[in-house]
Amino acid sequence: MLFLCLRFPLLGFDALPPNEKPPADGPAALHDKGRIVLCNAQAQQQGVEAEQSLSTALSIAPGLVCVAQQAEAEARHLHNLALWAYRFSGEVSLSPPNGILLELSRSLRLFKSLDQLYRRLVAAFRQRGLVFHTGLAHTPLAAELLSLSNTPVKHTANRQGELKHSALQQLLAALPSHLLPLPPRQLEALNNMGLRRLGDVQRLPLAELRSRFGKALPDLLERMNGRCHDPRPLFTVAEEFHSERQFDGGLHSKEQLRFPVSALLSELESYLQRRLLLNRELHWQLLYLDGNREDWIMPLSHRVFRRRSLIDLVMLGLEQRPLQGPVEMLTLHCKQFLPLNQGSNELFNDEQALLDQQEALTTILDKLRLRLGDDCLQQLHLQNNHLPEFSQQLRVFNPADHSPVSHHPAPPVGLRPSWLLPAPAPLSQRDGQLYYQGALHLLQGPERIDSHWWQQRQVRDYYIAQREDHSLCWLFKDCLSQRWYLHGFFG
Secondary structure, eight states: OOEEEEEOTTHHHHTSOGGGOOOTTSOEEEEETTEEEEEOHHHHHTTOOTTOBHHHHHHHOTTOEEEEOOHHHHHHHHHHHHHHHTTTOSOEEEETTTEEEEEOTTHHHHHSSHHHHHHHHHHHHHHTTOOOEEEEESSHHHHHHHHHTTOOGGGTBOTTSOBOHHHHHHHHHHSBGGGSSOOHHHHHHHHHTTOOBHHHHHTSOHHHHHHHHOSHHHHHHHHHHTSSOOOOOOOOOOSSEEEEEEEEEEEOSSGGGHHHHHHHHHHHHHHHHHHTEEESEEEEEEEETTSOEEEEEEEOOOSSOOHHHHHHHHHHHHHTSOOOSOEEEEEEEEOOEEEGGGTGGGGGSTTHHHHHHHHHHHHHHHHHHHHHOTTSOEEEEEOSOSSGGGSEEEEEOOGGGOOSOOOOOOOOOOOOOSEEEEEEEEOEEETTEEESSSBOEEEEEEEEEEEOTTSSOEEEEEEEEEOTTSOEEEEEEETTTTEEEEEEEOO
């Protein structure tokens, strides 16, 4: 097993809304219930530390900017990071309050080596502007402890992902004992006994540690060294997708939004793949520097998630929406989904070409709707009515009606024309010959339709006929009145 712990020491600051973030070039701290819970490097240089009282911190650093901790925002931000980490591992766990655990042994087969995996991971996190510490080890607890001291991955494993067991044990032995997840009283007892390093603690017999500290400390050491099973609950994906990007100073043009839009859609793609879902809309929110917010819900009719196509679609939609000012934060939220398995079979059978054509059509429809407006596109809907003139209804186009392709066979019916007249047109008849702008010749029929007996009964025999210009039309004989009518034309 190979565990990587990613620790985000500034998670509390990262999770703050843009309008509440302290300046990056000055001392800052988060507080909760009158005590400091997190401070940046500038504050530490002036003597501010976690667990100090707020009044003490302000007396030490009069220019300290203090912001209230937002625990819910931190938890949500950590969940988003865990979701994003699924692209590197199929087994992700949370390591509260500010870390995530990835089991990498299976991922090495995909990425070929630990070096390639780690390079891609580091590049991706740095693109998001995140500060993180690492710890790589053979057990979850050992990785968590090493991440608290920000141990470089290359110190515990080679480029292929093989652990350096001797170096790993030395690094663990050198860690301060106060990093162990123990109650403060037991940590103080370890310090009073002179056991200031994990190596000092491990040299004592387990029986003696158990008699002095109970089961907690020996169990921690057993879990750290892999002699005791340490199961971690896997991270479960939220029912709704929510992610955001923040921009210091704001973005001033729509083109500057392309990269964050791409990044958010990439996160959404990972979320959908993990849950085997397909989203039906994109709910964007733009937060401007002046505090105003703008919501934009973008319905989708796609059957396959294609990020590049969606990027172009979103940018096209932005062209129709003037920015109200510099954008400080861009948020993407999705809560309407369809199970992907409704349309997943098309990816693995002979209908792939048809699916690609349908997907291209839905992309065109989405683009037209963005350019012309939601009410400018209309579509025909089938109605439960046997009479052709009432079997379809024209409605405003709604992407929600375009679910993934269904393989349920439609009830068998005869050929139907692509163009129905608004109302059946009477035909002239001379010496048994039907005429409509020339003579008509019956080719196929009859197809009997007998309906509406509960209102005004309609009994019709439908025929396909050929005109003198060889085009085809659809006509019927009213069996009750014995009159003939033209009802439509074939394309």
